[in-house]
Amino acid sequence: FEEARQSGAILFFDEGDALFGKRTEVKDAHDRYANMEAAYLLQLIEAYDGVTILATNLMQNLDEALLRRMSVIVKFPFPSAEDRARIFASLLPVGVPRDEDLDLPFLAQRVEVSGGHIKNIVLAAAFLAASGHQPIGMTHMVRSARAELQKLGKIPMRGAFAPYSE
Incomplete structure (x- = not known):
């Protein structure tokens, strides 16, 4: 102090x-x-x-x-699907190779998490894609999203990410 x-x-x-x-x-x-x-x-x-x-x-x-x-208290609401889509998009740097199947609004609708968890998903997807020398695509994002949801104790229902996963 x-x-x-x-x-x-x-x-x-x-x-x-x-x-x-x-x-x-x-x-x-x-x-x-x-x-x-x-x-x-x-x-x-x-x-x-x-x-x-x-x-x-x-x-x-x-x-x-x-x-x-406290003089001021600022409460940040949980991000809506539109907010989550913007967060997903903002965390993918310009110039990072992206597969043409990358559907961020789809992910934002199905993955109800905060911005910090979205950051974890995007980072994990980027590592998955890089390890396979591939552009970031829905298979990487879905796999990463499932793992992040499991960490939170949320198990997505079967078919939650169809048609991008089994």
Whole structure:
């Protein structure tokens, strides 16, 4: 905090709920020290005059004292199918070889995930295509999408990606 104050830096806390989670009832020494650390961080944030940004997917887990100290809360809605198609397209760099069967709107309709998961899908598809010395196509995207959905515990129904997969 002191270095940020001296340099005029913006502080960014990703997965902020891990640091600024709700304080709990003290049952043992670990709880006590965790609560003390959270209280100390809250004091530092309140005393910091610069810009502090906190990102979380679990706002409900943030300590209420932190929420009271926030000037602005920006909620980003889950991306619609149109948004997901734009995200897929934006993550494929210009000039990357693409198979003519690449159908991003189709994928966006069938793969209901956030932008971070779309990034994982596109990256995995690019590696699959590169390993076979092929342009990125629907077989790569579908295979990568299935793997990403499985990581999330979502198993697509049979035929969900037809006619691009079995």
